[in-house]
Amino acid sequence: MSPADLIAIYFYFFAALAILGALGVVVLRNIFHSVLSMIVCLFAVAGFFVLLNAEFLAAVQVIIYVGAIMVLIIFAILLSTRIMRRDIVQTNAYVLPGIIVSLAFLVTTFFVIISTRFVEDYHVPFYPAWLAEASEKLDNTMIVGWSLMATYSLPFEIASILLLMALIGGVVLAHRKEDD
Amino acid sequence: MKALGAAPHNGILDWLFNWFYNLFLNWNMSEASAAAWASGMNQLIAFLIIVIFIVVTVLFVVLFERRVLGFFQIRHGPNRVGPQGLFQTVADALKLLQKEDIMPLAAEPITYNIAPFAVFVPSILAFVVIPMGAAYVGGSYNVLIVRDLNIGILYLLAVSSVALIGFLMAGWGSNNKYALISAFRNAAQIISYEVPMILAILGVVLVAGSTSMVDIVHSQSVVWNIVPQFVGFLIYLICGLAETNRCPFDLPEAESELVAGFHTEYSGMKFALFFLAEYTNVFVISAIITTLFLGGWKGPMFLGAGGLWLTSIFWFLAKTYIMVTIFVWLRATLPRFRVDHLMGFAWKFLVPVAVVNILVIGLGVAFSHPLYMGSPGNINERLTADARVVALTQLSSSSIYNIMFDSEKVEGPVRIIEGNGTVDFGWINTAYGAMSDDMKTFFWAYNVFAFLFLILILFTVWKVIRGVKRAPKLEVMWSAVSGGEADAKA
Amino acid sequence: MPYQDYNWVALFILAGIAFTGVALLVAWLIRPSRIAFSKLTTYECGEEPQYTAWIRYNPRFYVIAIIFLVFDVDVVFMFPWASAYKILLFGIPYHFEAIGLPAFGEMFIFLVILLLGWLFAWKKGAFEWV
Numbered sequence: 001m002s003p004a005d006l007i008a009i010y011f012y013f014f015a016a017l018a019i020l021g022a023l024g025v026v027v028l029r030n031i032f033h034s035v036l037s038m039i040v041c042l043f044a045v046a047g048f049f050v051l052l053n054a055e056f057l058a059a060v061q062v063i064i065y066v067g068a069i070m071v072l073i074i075f076a077i078l079l080s081t082r083i084m085r086r087d088i089v090q091t092n093a094y095v096l097p098g099i100i101v102s103l104a105f106l107v108t109t110f111f112v113i114i115s116t117r118f119v120e121d122y123h124v125p126f127y128p129a130w131l132a133e134a135s136e137k138l139d140n141t142m143i144v145g146w147s148l149m150a151t152y153s154l155p156f157e158i159a160s161i162l163l164l165m166a167l168i169g170g171v172v173l174a175h176r177k178e179d180d
Numbered sequence: 181m182k183a184l185g186a187a188p189h190n191g192i193l194d195w196l197f198n199w200f201y202n203l204f205l206n207w208n209m210s211e212a213s214a215a216a217w218a219s220g221m222n223q224l225i226a227f228l229i230i231v232i233f234i235v236v237t238v239l240f241v242v243l244f245e246r247r248v249l250g251f252f253q254i255r256h257g258p259n260r261v262g263p264q265g266l267f268q269t270v271a272d273a274l275k276l277l278q279k280e281d282i283m284p285l286a287a288e289p290i291t292y293n294i295a296p297f298a299v300f301v302p303s304i305l306a307f308v309v310i311p312m313g314a315a316y317v318g319g320s321y322n323v324l325i326v327r328d329l330n331i332g333i334l335y336l337l338a339v340s341s342v343a344l345i346g347f348l349m350a351g352w353g354s355n356n357k358y359a360l361i362s363a364f365r366n367a368a369q370i371i372s373y374e375v376p377m378i379l380a381i382l383g384v385v386l387v388a389g390s391t392s393m394v395d396i397v398h399s400q401s402v403v404w405n406i407v408p409q410f411v412g413f414l415i416y417l418i419c420g421l422a423e424t425n426r427c428p429f430d431l432p433e434a435e436s437e438l439v440a441g442f443h444t445e446y447s448g449m450k451f452a453l454f455f456l457a458e459y460t461n462v463f464v465i466s467a468i469i470t471t472l473f474l475g476g477w478k479g480p481m482f483l484g485a486g487g488l489w490l491t492s493i494f495w496f497l498a499k500t501y502i503m504v505t506i507f508v509w510l511r512a513t514l515p516r517f518r519v520d521h522l523m524g525f526a527w528k529f530l531v532p533v534a535v536v537n538i539l540v541i542g543l544g545v546a547f548s549h550p551l552y553m554g555s556p557g558n559i560n561e562r563l564t565a566d567a568r569v570v571a572l573t574q575l576s577s578s579s580i581y582n583i584m585f586d587s588e589k590v591e592g593p594v595r596i597i598e599g600n601g602t603v604d605f606g607w608i609n610t611a612y613g614a615m616s617d618d619m620k621t622f623f624w625a626y627n628v629f630a631f632l633f634l635i636l637i638l639f640t641v642w643k644v645i646r647g648v649k650r651a652p653k654l655e656v657m658w659s660a661v662s663g664g665e666a667d668a669k670a
Numbered sequence: 671m672p673y674q675d676y677n678w679v680a681l682f683i684l685a686g687i688a689f690t691g692v693a694l695l696v697a698w699l700i701r702p703s704r705i706a707f708s709k710l711t712t713y714e715c716g717e718e719p720q721y722t723a724w725i726r727y728n729p730r731f732y733v734i735a736i737i738f739l740v741f742d743v744d745v746v747f748m749f750p751w752a753s754a755y756k757i758l759l760f761g762i763p764y765h766f767e768a769i770g771l772p773a774f775g776e777m778f779i780f781l782v783i784l785l786l787g788w789l790f791a792w793k794k795g796a797f798e799w800v
Contacts, residue, residue: 006677032291032352039345050676059334060746067341067374068742071367072735074348078364078727139330141391142757145750149758150769153776159747160783163740167787170736171796174729231685277697285710286722296694301686308682327678334749335679356712357723368731371738378745385752444713449697453690520799523734527797531741531788535781538748546759546774 010051018044031077039070056141230326234307234460239269241459244501245508252512272452279448284355287445291353296446296453298346302339303460309335309393310467312496313477315489323394324477324489332393333381336468337374340423343457344370347432347442350454354445362441365519366432369422372526373429377419379534383412383541384472387552397476404475408544408551408630411537411637413473415530417506418641420465422526424458427511431519466503467496474499525644533637540630547622550612733796744784751777 021041025034042065049058148156243258243265250257258268283292309332311325329335344367351363385391387409388399399405406413422429425441433441443454470476479495481488517525544552615623712719751758751773758773791797 062338145754167740
């Protein structure tokens with residue numbers, strides 16, 4: 001079994017996991033099961049990142065999505081009153097709008113994919129050779145950090161402002177909820 | 181990471197290690213050399229060895245805690261099953277294996293049954309990136325680690341966040357009020373203490389310049405991180421206690437309020453799995469503290485290069501079990517926190533302290549403080565046969581780097597400096613001598629500032645501990661029991 | 671290639687699941703099973719269980735989780751900075767040029783903005799548990 005075969009096996013495994021997880025979020029009746037299914041889906045995405053040698057992103061995917069966002073969602077579920085019953089009533093009233101929206105999304109994604117020029121499509125190297133060489137020797141956490149601070153320092157600071165806004169918004173909103 | 185040559189036999193220890201290594205322990209080789217050299221069977225046996233090591237460790241840690249706790253409380257602890265009670269945990273596990281498994285009717289079966297997996301598997305996963313020693317194999321230097329992942333420490337954080345979901349699953353799946361409240365408290369506590377924990381780790385990453393666990397250990401060849409980063413060590417220790425639900429942060433398992441916590445409804449083997457996962461986490465946290473702050477496997481290598489594997493494993497286990505003992509000691513000494521104190525301590529005290537700690541360390545690194553510059557061995561180890569080596573040796577912007585590399589011309593095979601982890605004053609002296617006068621002034625100002633910061637933190641932690649320990653005065657207690665001041669006066 | 675390192679992670683996941691599964695299987699084979707209705711009730715210190723546990727809980731857990739989410743993203747942002755810090759300071763000629771002290775300054779600004787949010791949350795009483 002060659003490494004390429006192994007990558008293929010991993011890829012199809014993660015793809016199946018991601019699709020099943022995403023389906024589960026929608027289909028499962030029990031909302032906590034939906035959460036668990038979403039965690040499976042997020043793990044599959046982390047697996048994709050690992051296959052793409054983006055280890056840092058894989059770790060961040062798990063730390064932030066599973067460790068923070070899913071916990072937030074579970075807390076949110078337990079904040080809502082009626083939702084915790086075993087089977088929430090699921091209606092298919094929105095089946096037509098749902099189909100239209102998802103078809104539109106599918107078509108958009110499809111066109112984005114076929115119109116994107118991937119690395120292989122470029123005849124000149126996509127990034128300088130030294131970076132390609134360095135990225136094999138160094139961990140990509142370091143390269144991400146270097147580009148963040150050296151090249152994209154303004155977006156980096158703007159990201160911190162965005163996070164500040166998110167924090168303020170979250171605290172204010174949550175406190176209003178508590179007052180109700 | 182290097183290809184294996186012919187193994188020289190330089191004494192009985194070397195021979196013994198090579199024998200074991202050839203049989204089992206070919207973990208950390210490159211894929212190519214592993215494939216060429218080792219058959220799949222050997223990989224399997226190596227894997228089984230690791231699994232057995234983990235199981236034995238976990239079983240031993242449980243006994244260790246009970247015996248040490250007994251020592252603290254002037255009693256014997258379990259000492260009947262086997263010599264010194266060595267098989268007590270095995271006996272307990274066998275007993276729990278035969279116990280009836282009761283799942284309440286109200287519980288939600290799927291979540292309830294997956295939860296033990298979601299709690300136990302992550303605790304095992306942490307062992308992948310913990311470096312347990314080093315050894316010369318065929319003349320080349322190898323680290324005894326399952327896999328030196330580039331994102332080592334981030335991987336550990338990711339793994340611990342999965343366990344958190346497991347706790348929530350256990351609490352929710354049981355449909356028991358105690359279990360659910362416990363799971364909630366657990367989650368809130370873990371996420372509160374995760375922020376200062378990550379900030380404390382960042383200090384170590386700043387000095388090592390890498391997230392890999394092996395690099396972090398190598399960066400401590402000259403001086404262990406606990407010396408220049410004592411504040412970070414304290415923060416990590418406190419957060420580690422909170423993450424593993426240990427006393428004084430054992431609110432999720434507060435017997436007096438919550439029966440047994442999130443595993444109230446679990447019995448038999450499922451309970452045993454939660455129990456084992458908890459103790460595995462204690463060992464793992466201790467091992468992480470050892471790796472991050474106590475220099476990992478580094479220590480005086482009294483058996484020489486041939487016995488490196490033995491001494492390094494010895495130092496690793498010794499340091500880890502000292503940390504486990506400290507955990508038990510704290511459990512034996514401190515009472516439980518109050519829940520609002522718990523949250524306030526994390527958010528109002530630890531977070532700002534950890535942020536200031538990061539800034540202090542960042543400043544020290546920026547001005548090439550000798551204690552923060554890692555070790556020469558570190559950089560040689562990391563930059564083997566790398567274009568960066570050549571580039572770094574030509575570097576002139578930092579005097580420290582020049583000192584490191586002038587003495588170590590990186591041509592031919594790289595010499596690895598297996599520092600014994602004690603403070604290398606000679607090296608620091610050289611670095612200090614190379615500083616300009618302005619730098620020297622800054623150096624001393626920085627040292628004084630960092631020392632004052634440390635004293636401030638120590639004083640505050642001391643105050644907090646005293647505040648927890650202080651019992652109400654006897655009269656107050658009496659008046660509370662007997663129904664208020666009126667009774668007390670009468 | 672880095673992804674091959676993760677074969678071991680996959681192996682450990684499988685081994686963990688296998689170990690847990692075998693332990694539970696063995697327990698299932700040898701344990702007694704004497705079902706009685708009272709055994710299957712939810713434990714509430716011997717009282718008859720009242721209702722389900724899945725009721726509405728305190729929103730302050732939610733507040734803590736929101737604050738944690740923001741802080742988590744913040745501190746994870748700092749990992750790339752930390753692991754690139756020495757190279758940002760001192761650089762590698764021809765490859766990564768040094769940016770020097772701004773590497774510290776940028777993170778200082780980042781942390782000050784973080785601490786502003788922290789101060790706001792404190793003043794709003796988000797850290798008060800009671």
